[in-house]
Amino acid sequence: MIERWRPKMHTFHLPISEATITLEDVEVLFGLPTDGIHVAYLHALRDYTGLDYLHMLQWLTGFQPAGPTALSGVSRFQRMPVRHHLVAMDTEITDDSPPEDIDRHMRLLLLLMFGGILFPNTSENLVSLRFLRHLERLDDLSGYN
Incomplete structure (x- = not known):
């Protein structure tokens, strides 16, 4: 598949003459580190059912659909x-809020960001619970990374 590798340019040249960027390019261009913990779909989650995901959601965020x-x-x-849950919860988060409530709020915000902005589905109205473990x-x- 790969025709040749150019180490000085960090690019692959494919037989169809297109080059793809590599992780080194991402690190240089965007300043994002590429040598940390990788995000992957854990094999243990492959056997999870809908109820398992809902229990994990309740445990980590306090939110239950x-x-x-x-x-x-x-x-x-x-x-x-x-x-809607976050809007209702916003009035409850103050400087005196327990750290557990703040963490739950943060997890819900991140879940929305992952599912709605970074990795949206085609209809852009569904959030994947596969990110919860992370x-x-x-x-x-x-x-x-």
Whole structure:
């Protein structure tokens, strides 16, 4: 598939004469590190059911959709109930809020950002719960690439 590699330019030249950018290019152009913890779909999550994802969502964020019917497929659900929950929750977050509440709020915001902005589905109204595992330990987020 690869015709030749140009180490000085960090590009691959394909047989159809197109070059693709590499992780080194991303690091140089955008200043994003490429040597940290990678984001991957864990094999353990492949056996999760919709209820497993809903329990994880409840545990990590305190948010519980109306029921299993809120899911679209096994691991996606509507964005709007989360947005409504966040709007209601905004009035509750203050300087005196417990760290657990702030962490739950942060996880929901990040879940919306991942599912709605960074990795949207074609209809742009569903959020994937597959990112929840990566939001379990918020202190590790700066190490992800």
